[in-house]
Amino acid sequence: MSLVIIGTVAFDTIETPFGKTDKILGGAGTFASLAASYLCDQIKLVSVVGEDFGNDNLDLIRNRGIDVTGVQVITGGQTFSWSGRYHNDMNSRDTLATDLNVLADFDPIIPESYQDCEYLLLGNLTPQIQLTTLERLVHKPKLVVLDTMNYWMNVAMDDLRKVLLKVDVLAINDAEARQLSGEYSLVKAAKVILAMGPKYLIIKKGEHGALLFGENQIFSAPALPLADVFDPTGAGDSFAGGFIGYLAKVKSINFTNMKNALIFGSALASFCVEKFGTDRLVDLTEEDIQKRLNAFVALSQFNL
Template identity: 70%
Template sequence: MSLLVIGTVAFDAIETPFGKTDKIVGGAATYAGLAASYFYDKTKIVAVVGDDFPQEEIADFNKHNIDTEGLQVKKGEKSFFWSGKYHNDMNSRDTLVTELNVLADFDPIIPDSYQDCEYLMLGNLTPQIQQTVIKRLKNRPKLIVMDTMNFWMDIAMDDLLETIKLVDVLTINDAEARQLSGEYSLVKAARKILTMGPKYLIIKKGEHGALLFSEDLIFSAPALPLADVFDPTGAGDTFAGGFIGYLAKVGTINFNNMKNAIIYGSALASFCVEKFGTEKLKNLSKEEVAGRIQQFVSLSQFAIVE
């Protein structure tokens, strides 16, 4: 039994109104894997890096009990690199540089020791590669969560639709839900997307929280109001990783557990944005996480007495 996370492990250079970084470690699998590791200690990664990727960073994964057997290190090649600049509202950003490098011909090889995968987190990547991972697993995982983005809707919609068919939970943001469904109303968008394959849809709304839809239920989770959002990079991956990590820990898939999973994912995402990159996410104590969960409880829970 394990949780397999696939996605990028990469370098980012980030500029926000609060400052600027050199190349720091990022990538969907990095954020999702770290987040999941706070709840579940059998998290395994499939990703690819170049030999420019620091050995200490791989050691850091292992310190978080993340299995890196499936992390391919390509000799003489360079890791994927992305550079972006956030606008003042932190809700939009410009991509300054994208260097695919090792990602250009990434073949997601699943080590034999990973075939016990019960929980699969498909981090944001080419839908084609996401699909390949599903097909290479001998047993269909108990739960497949897929994250994606508008970029793949623009250039690979057919592949995306093929892959969506195979998953249990899809996580996208509100603009992407509208793009994918052609519906402006998120309720109508969700209804349509839930006919495309997934049994659950999570619509991420950034500072406005997240919505979870099943065929007949809706859950609205708040985001923690923050004085400063320092760096939103990786917040969505962190959310998804925390979400599936919590579900892997409790082991039972139902709507109530998914509600809690969303709160845990949101709590980790609220830490993620407080510092650049993975800095905050790498160094959380159990007490900090529990305290943040309590903040979500007092933020959103009420008691109606007639």
């Protein structure tokens, strides 16, 4: 059994009120697999990078026990890169540049050794690549989690609808849920979206936490209130990685475990934003994670 994660591996250049980075390691696939690596030891990453990516960065991922056999290194190619500037509220950002580079022609090759995939995270990519990934897996995974964004709803809605029919969980933010459903109320939005295919819907609300809909139930996970959000980049991906990582660990899919998975995802996301890029996600200890989980319990549990 393995957890396969497909997503971007990228160079990010980030400006926040706290400072500015050079090109640092980023990408949805990177954040998600690092976060999941604290919960599951059979993670296999599918992605693409350029010749410029460098062994140090690949080692950083590999050192967390993540299999990178499926990360293609394109000779002569440049790694996908993104640069952005966060506003003072840290909730909104401007994209300064997006250079797709090798991502433009990404053909997701699934190594033979990945065919034991039982848990699949389809990171935010073109719906067509997500469909291709699903087609190239010989066995249907036990659980498929899909991340996507408003951009694909605008330019590739037909393909996105096809992907939605094949996934178990969709994770999007509140604005995207409203756009996808045409409903303002998130309860109504969830009803519309769950009729499009997924059995579960996660609505990410940033500093306001996340909602889980499915099995005619709703769960609300809080976000940990933080004094300083240092760099929000990758928080949503870390959340998704922590979420599916937990389910791959407990190997049983039901609403009770999904609720816990949301808390683990939220905890991993709360670490991610404490430092620039992947800095905080590479050296967590078991104790760090346990303390953070305890903080989520204290934050949200009551006894009427």
